[in-house]
Amino acid sequence: MLSKAIRRVVLVTRVNKRNISCNELSSTTINIVKSTAPVLAKTGYDITKTMYNKMLSENAELRFLFNASHQLEIKNEIAHQPRALACMMYNYAENIDNLKLLEKAIESVAQKHVSLFVLPEHYTIVGENLLWAIKKVLGEKATIPILQAWKEAYFHLAGIFIKRENEIRTNKALQIGGWEGWRSFIVARKVKESSVITSFYLKSKDGKPVLNYKPGQYTALKLCTEKVKACRNYTLSKAAGDNKYRISVRRQEPAEKGAPPGLVLKVSNFLHDHINVNDEVLLGVPSGVFTFNHNHANDEKPIVLMSAGVGLTPIVAMLDFILKNNVKKSVTVIISNRNKDVEALHDWFVASEEKHSNLQVVFLYDDPLRLSSKTLNASKLDKLLPNKDCHYFFCGPQGYMKMVCEQLLKWKIPEDQINYEYFGPTRPL
Structure with missing residues (x-):
């Protein structure tokens, strides 16, 4: 594994010499790029x-890295x-003259790239296609x-x-149990958690x-x-520690969302229908920035974990970690689902609440077929959390997370106490 990490350093050096530079940008470049921000606000989506x-029609080696459903304009x-x-x-x-403002966004994307084993040469392909698209869309203005x-x-x-x-890649490869690229895993158990x-x-x-x-x-x-x-x-849906990984996968319903059946969202369904015990899959190294750590446990602020739908998976891992590490402070978990039939791991949450006096679990359901923010609204959140000064972690559909985020900002919760993550490409809340 060490030899692979060393070879990657050599590859990065070679690619950097060819067409990628970490040198400081010239003032001319900064001024020109910054001046194009208003144009990008109007045409950026057309360009991308x-x-x-x-790019995806001409480069099969990149196509498998992207979820086809995220390329579709649905409804x-x-x-x-x-x-x-x-x-x-x-x-x-907009911020090319102060890239420190983008550090969090850069780290989040870099972590995804490491897990997916994005390579330096892929950047060259993206860059060439991006410049072509800028010229194509802007025409003479480019x-x-x-x-x-x-x-x-x-x-x-x-x-x-x-x-x-x-x-990141080298650091992970050098740790105990670490690797680089793709590693073979065997399905040890397959458990149906809900419908x-x-x-x-x-x-x-x-x-x-x-x-x-x-x-x-x-x-x-x-x-x-x-x-x-x-x-x-896929989120690792339990705390680390037993030399196994667990992912909890939601069956997708593309036709219900207006997407062509069979074209998109088929990986999760394939896992449900065709991957069984003793089958082999390939995994990238665990990555991501939406995490709970000991810093969140060491102060006196209570912890609030919230989820809607399959956004439950990182919340399960965080609570599992909290309980296994015997964190004593108050923990509130608020779980929203369409109904009990689709809810996963209900019994585990109930048993955990009975065992730990500092844990409160609230189950909310929206009986109609579609999950909506009505399951948890600002009024309910206000009543459930009399103490607002907490560490918040939440995950779910965009509408749900936007509602939660807006409410926390109304309460003037500091930014470093608000933690959330999207499944898929990040979108602004």
């Missing part, structure tokens, strides 16, 4: 949508992946100075990503130790079968 259409909503990149382009242009400035700016940012990803969620317990094929992880982190799962060739990130 055009870029992905071309007149813009596609998630192009929107996420467009937002990042705009923020980069002057030579603008294209040159964005070329320099893009590869500068790519260099930052590559450097950070190499640091829509199934858990897969995974052990290393070679029988050697596996890398520990922080509660809330995810792993990338890669399938290479005749029917499915794709990668997806």
Whole structure:
């Protein structure tokens, strides 16, 4: 494993020399790119949508890294992946003279890239297609100075990503149980948790130790079968410690969301229907920034864990960690679901609450077929949490997280006490 890490350093150096630089940007480039921010606010999505259409149709080696559903405009909503990149382009242009403001966003993306084993050479392909799309969409407005400035700016940012990803990758490879790239795992157990969620317990094929992880982190799962060739990130849904990983996967219903059946969201369903005990899958190293750590346990502030739907998975891992580490302070868990039939791990939460006097678990249901923010609204949240000065962790659909985030901001909760994560490309709340 060490030799692979060393080879990766060599590869990064070679790619950097060819077309990617971490040198400081010129003032001319900074000024030009910053001046394009208003244009990107209007055309950024068209640029990134055009870029992905071309890049994914011409580069099969990149196609499996992306969820096809995130490229689709379903029910007149813009596609998630192009929107996420467009937002990042705009923020980069707006803050190119102060990249410290983007450190959290860069770290989040770098962690995803490490798990998915994104390589330095992939950045070159993305950069070439992005510059082509800028020219395609803007036409004559994309002057030579603008294209040159964005070329320099893009590869500068790519260099930052590559450097950070190499640091993360090397660090993980050198830890006990660590590895780089893809590692073979065997399904040790398959447990149906609800009508829509199934858990897969995974052990290393070679029988050697596996890398520990922080509660809330995810792993990338890669399938290479005749029917499915794709990668997806899945949260590790329990605390580390027994040399096995667990992912709890929700069965998707693409037709219900207006997506073409069979085209998108099929990896999760494939796991449900075709992956069984003793089958082999490939995993990337655990990664992610949405985590609970000892710093959250060491002060006097209570902990609030909230989820809707399959957003439950990182919350389960965090609570499992809290209980196993005998954290004594008050913990409130608020779980929202459509109904009891789709709810996973109910009995585990009940048993945990009975065993730990500092734990309160609240189950909320929305009997209609669709999960909505009505399950947990601002009024309910206000009544459930008389003490507002807490550490908050929440995960679920966008509408749900937006409602929670807005309420916490109304209570003037400090930013460092508000923690959340999207499943899929990050979107603004």
